[in-house]
Amino acid sequence: xxxxxxxxxxxxxxxxxxxxxxxxxxxxxxxxxxxxxxxxxxxxxxxxxxxxxxxxxxxxxxxxxxxxxxxxxxxxxxxxxxxxxxxxxxxxxxxxxxxxxxxxxxxxxxxxxxxxxxxxxxxxxxxxxxxxxxxxxxxxxxxxxxxxxxxxxxxxxxxxxxxxxxxxxxxxxxxxxxxxxxxxxxxxxxxxxxxxxxxxxxxxx
Amino acid sequence: xxxxxxxxxxxxxxxxxxxxxxxxxxxxxxxxxxxxxxxxxxxxxxxxxxxxxxxxxxxxxxxxxxxxxxxxxxxxxxxxxxxxxxxxxxxxxxxxxxxxxxxxxxxxxxxxxxxxxxxxxxxxxxxxxxxxxxxxxxxxxxxxxxxxxxxxxxxxxxxxxxxxxxxxxxxxxxxxxxxxxxxxxxxxxxxxxxxxxxxxxxxxxxxxxxxxxxxxxxxxxxxxxxxxxxxxxxxxxxxxxxxxxxxxxxxxxxxxxxxxxxxxxxxxxxxxxxxxxxxxxxxxxxxxxxxxxxxxxxxxxxxxxxxxxxxxxxxxxxxxxxxxxxxxxxxxxxxxxxxxxxxxxxxxxxxxxxxxxxxxxxxxxxxxxxxxxxxxxxxxxxxxxxxxxxxxxxxxxxxxxxxxxxxxxxxxxxxxxxxxxxxxxxxxxxxxxxxxxxxxxxxxxxxxxxxxxxxxxxxxxxx
Numbered sequence: 001x002x003x004x005x006x007x008x009x010x011x012x013x014x015x016x017x018x019x020x021x022x023x024x025x026x027x028x029x030x031x032x033x034x035x036x037x038x039x040x041x042x043x044x045x046x047x048x049x050x051x052x053x054x055x056x057x058x059x060x061x062x063x064x065x066x067x068x069x070x071x072x073x074x075x076x077x078x079x080x081x082x083x084x085x086x087x088x089x090x091x092x093x094x095x096x097x098x099x100x101x102x103x104x105x106x107x108x109x110x111x112x113x114x115x116x117x118x119x120x121x122x123x124x125x126x127x128x129x130x131x132x133x134x135x136x137x138x139x140x141x142x143x144x145x146x147x148x149x150x151x152x153x154x155x156x157x158x159x160x161x162x163x164x165x166x167x168x169x170x171x172x173x174x175x176x177x178x179x180x181x182x183x184x185x186x187x188x189x190x191x192x193x194x195x196x197x198x199x200x201x202x203x204x205x
Numbered sequence: 206x207x208x209x210x211x212x213x214x215x216x217x218x219x220x221x222x223x224x225x226x227x228x229x230x231x232x233x234x235x236x237x238x239x240x241x242x243x244x245x246x247x248x249x250x251x252x253x254x255x256x257x258x259x260x261x262x263x264x265x266x267x268x269x270x271x272x273x274x275x276x277x278x279x280x281x282x283x284x285x286x287x288x289x290x291x292x293x294x295x296x297x298x299x300x301x302x303x304x305x306x307x308x309x310x311x312x313x314x315x316x317x318x319x320x321x322x323x324x325x326x327x328x329x330x331x332x333x334x335x336x337x338x339x340x341x342x343x344x345x346x347x348x349x350x351x352x353x354x355x356x357x358x359x360x361x362x363x364x365x366x367x368x369x370x371x372x373x374x375x376x377x378x379x380x381x382x383x384x385x386x387x388x389x390x391x392x393x394x395x396x397x398x399x400x401x402x403x404x405x406x407x408x409x410x411x412x413x414x415x416x417x418x419x420x421x422x423x424x425x426x427x428x429x430x431x432x433x434x435x436x437x438x439x440x441x442x443x444x445x446x447x448x449x450x451x452x453x454x455x456x457x458x459x460x461x462x463x464x465x466x467x468x469x470x471x472x473x474x475x476x477x478x479x480x481x482x483x484x485x486x487x488x489x490x491x492x493x494x495x496x497x498x499x500x501x502x503x504x505x506x507x508x509x510x511x512x513x514x515x516x517x518x519x520x521x522x523x524x525x526x527x528x529x530x531x532x533x534x535x536x537x538x539x540x541x542x543x544x545x546x547x548x549x550x551x552x553x554x555x556x557x558x559x560x561x562x563x564x565x566x567x568x569x570x571x572x573x574x575x576x577x578x579x580x581x582x583x584x585x586x587x588x589x590x591x592x593x594x595x596x597x598x599x600x601x602x603x604x605x606x607x608x609x610x611x612x613x614x615x616x617x618x619x620x621x622x623x624x625x626x627x628x629x630x631x632x633x634x635x636x637x638x639x640x641x642x643x644x645x646x647x648x649x650x651x652x653x654x655x656x657x658x659x660x661x662x663x664x665x666x667x668x
Contacts, residue, residue, distance in 0.1 A: 025350055056516060074517075119322055126302055126320050147507075154508045178280075178301070184325050185278055189332040190346055198278035200350035 018065055019101045022193060025200040031094040034085050036199035038162075040100060041084035043107050043186075043195075045155070046179035049148035050114055050121075061109050067102040088157045104196050111186040118184050125177060135173065148176040208239045210340045212333040214326035216319075218248040219334055220255075221263070221341075238339045247327070249317055258293075258312050265293040265312070267331050267344060272296075273304070274328045275348070277321075283355040296324075454492065454534040460550050463534045466494050468548040468615055474514030477544045483665040484509055484540040487551055489533045495520035497527050502537070513540050539665060545597070545651065547614070547663075565604060565646040571662045574646050577606035579660040582650060585626030586658065592621040596652040599663055600631070604644045610634045611650070625652050 027033060048054030055077065062071040071077050080099055082091040095103070111118065117140075124138040135141045149172045156163045166172050186195050212219040226240040245263040246255040256262075273296035276282045282298075293312040297305045304324045308315040319327065335346045454460055467490055484506040489498035496518050501507035510516060515538075527533075535551035565571065578600065597614040608631035613619045622628065627650075647663035 053516060053519060053521065055511070056519070056521065122322050123320075126322070129302065150504075150508045174301075181301075181321050182278055184322065185274060185328065188325070188329045189336050190348075193346065193348055194274055195278060197348040197350050198275050201275065201279035201281045202283075202351050202353055202356040204350050204352050 018067065018105060019098060022101045022104065022196045024097055025197075025204055027200060027203050028205070031096065032083075032100045033200065033203045035203070036100060037083045037095050038086055039182075039199055040095070040103050040107070041081045041087070042175075042179055043182060044081060044103065045151050046148060046176065046183060047107060047110050047114070049144050049151055049176065050117060050183075051110075054110070057110055058106055061106045062102065065105060065109060067105065070099055070102040071106065086156045086160055086163050088155060090157065100199075101196070104199075105192055108186040108192040108195060111183040111191065114183070115187045118180060118187065122177075122180055122184060125180075144180075145173045145176050148172065148179075206237075207243070208237060210239055210334070210337070212330040212337075214329050216250045216323040217326040217330050219330040220246045220248070221334070223341075236339050238342060240342065242341060247330075249319070249323065249327075252317055254315075256306075256308055256313070256315050256317070258308075262293060262308070262312050263341075264344070267335065269294040269296050269306075270328055270331045271347070273324075275351075277304075277324070279351075281351060281356050283351045283357045452530070452532045454532045457550075459492075460534045463490050463492075463494055464536055464548050464550060465616065467496070467536060467538075468546065470494075470496075470518060471514060471538065471548070472546050474517060475540065475546060476514070478512045480505070480509055480512050480540060480542050482542065484513060485665065486513070486515060486538045488515070488536045488538050490536065491523055491527060491531065491533050493523065495523035497524040497533065499538075541661075541665070543659070543661075545595075545649070545659075545661075547597075547649065549599075549614075563644050565644050566664065568662075570604070571646055574602055574604075574606050575648065575660055575662065578602050578608070578648055578650070579658065581606075581608065581630065582626055582660070583658055585630060586652070587626075588624055590652065590654050590656055591624055592617060592652075593654055595654065596621055596625060598622070598625075598627060598650045598652075599634075600627070600648045600650045601634070601645045602648060604646070609645055614649075 024030070044054070044058065047058075051057060055074070058077060059068075059071065059074065062068050062077075071080065079091055080095065080103060081087070082089045083093055083095045084090065121138075121141050121144055124141045125135065128135060128137055128141075135145055149169060152166065152172055152175070156166075158164065166175060182195065185191055188194065206224060208223055208225055210221045221239060221242060222244045223239045223242040225237040242260045242263060244257065244259060245266070246257045247266065248255040256266075258266075269292075276298070293309055295307045295309065297307065299305055299318070302321050304319045304321070306317045306319060306327075332346065334340055335344055454463070467488070482505045483503070485502040486506055487500045487502055488496055491497050496515070497520060499515050499519065501510060537547070537549050537551050539545075539547035541547070565574070594617045596618040598611045598618055599614055600611045601609040603609050608627070610632045611627045611630075612634040613622050622633075649659075649661050649663050651659040653659070
């Protein structure tokens with residue numbers, strides 16, 4: 001077997017020290033649960049709604065933190081993200097821990113860079129809610145929600161019941177705000193560890 | 206010697222006082238470890254007195270905060286604490302945005318209501334303390350996912366994706382007194398791109414974005430507003446501000462040349478993945494031909510941006526290095542479901558929409574003119590095509606359907622234009638030509654190498 005063939009095999013997590021900052025949870029089969037796959041994709045979707053050119057940024061950061069062997073290019077990223085069962089182009093495969101960790105670390109890294117904006121939007125939402133005002137009163141927040149709704153609707157499979165639950169603008173806004181809260185927690189010192197662990201709540205024996 | 210450690214965030218500051226273990230203090234280490242705690246204080250902005258206590262209080266705070274953070278993240282609650290763990294400090298969820306921190310006896314009883322950002326600052330202060338190896342090294346981050354059995358309650362919608370509906374939000378804790386400790390700024394993360402400066406500057410730009418063939422009332426001419434975006438290197442999300450905040454390249458030859466290379470650049474990359482409607486964008490290009498900003502003009506364009514190569518072609522480096530005083534050229538770029546690509550100078554689009562006088566945009570009139578034009582050209586086109594790629598022209602038609610003038614779009618159309626019947630039917634629009642007087646309608650005419658002819662309204666199909 002030639003060396004090039006070896007290179008195309010899945011990368012072992014031990015080869016990338018940054019991935020070892022996240023532990024392997026003891027879930028059955030050693031693969032990511034569906035909920036984790038959904039959550040990771042949605043987290044990245046929220047980042048894309050926050051930042052124009054988000055998917056470009058994902059690839060840049062992947063290279064910066066040294067996981068470009070796992071998230072090689074646009075096509076690979078597309079395939080990894082389409083492990084989310086809610087997607088229109090669901091790939092019917094699971095994320096390996098290595099792949100999931102790489103995506104989570106990239107997402108948390110991007111969230112950290114967007115800290116100021118994330119805090120601004122959450123505070124704005126809070127202040128508007130106190131005054132009983134809609135998000136339309138804050139341009140940047142309304143913009144984020146609108147973009148998120150558009151991304152979600154264009155990429156998720158409307159025939160799936162989990163997606164059908166998000167038909168209204170209001171329900172999608174709530175999802176967008178929940179994801180924004182998750183992103184805030186991802187910006188912290190142990191953000192990646194906390195987020196990663198939360199993906200397996202209720203999944204371990 | 207007493208050692209004090211402080212972990213400060215905008216809404217929360219954790220202050221620890223204690224002393225080092227004399228056995229482990231080596232004179233060489235600059236920062237002695239705090240290994241024995243006397244007192245811990247937790248200050249919140251808007252709360253007069255800090256929450257305070259000893260080692261038990263701190264341990265209980267760390268456990269409660271850490272576990273509650275996980276609950277917020279996953280939307281699942283359950284028995285996270287180990288039997289025997291201190292429960293002096295507890296956190297309760299009031300609604301999606303509000304959380305209550307309670308200290309119970311034997312601690313000094315207290316209650317604080319926190320919003321999500323305040324809660325996060327508390328979590329972060331605790332995590333910074335845990336990550337600090339020189340402070341209470343025996344305390345460390347302990348994270349474990351809930352087991353299947355431990356999950357006692359899943360917020361209803363989390364079974365699908367997320368927590369339940371946000372309830373009515375209660376009032377924030379009254380900011381009674383000034384925060385006792387000066388709060389240092391939150392650590393500014395190095396951003397991938399310089400952070401968005403004046404985010405609201407994008408607001409006006411959306412109102413100036415014209416639809417193709419917009420109503421006469423709108424004024425789609427981009428306003429040049431110096432100083433609207435003072436940052437010389439805008440955030441990617443701010444790219445559209447470039448479009449409104451910079452001056453334009455005036456020389457029409459330059460604009461034409463840049464437009465030509467822009468069209469080729471996009472055409473090369475466009476995979477023509479299926480789209481159902483015209484996608485219309487407004488693009489900004491610098492003198493070097495780099496795409497430094499774009500903005501979807503119609504809703505479909507916003508949703509389907511990734512069906513186009515624009516994201517790939519966007520030159521992030523050039524965009525962040527763009528100086529607002531440097532003029533740019535702007536184009537209207539239309540991707541059509543039939544696989545056509547239109548690139549035209551934005552100023553021209555804007556101008557022709559503005560001086561609406563002569564141009565016919567009424568869709569009924571366009572519909573009657575379209576077949577007339579098709580028939581004229583179809584009948585006159587007798588030569589077998591020698592060209593290998595489609596030739597696109599913009600054709601100006603008078604209100605009675607006769608061809609007034611035409612303009613080649615793209616290199617192929619320029620080179621092979623004489624192989625079409627157009628030169629016999631109308632005049633070539635060249636630089637400096639006075640456009641023909643009278644009402645006119647614009648059409649896109651495409652000659653295909655296989656002999657097919659396509660005629661469509663230049664401004665796209667109107668609804």
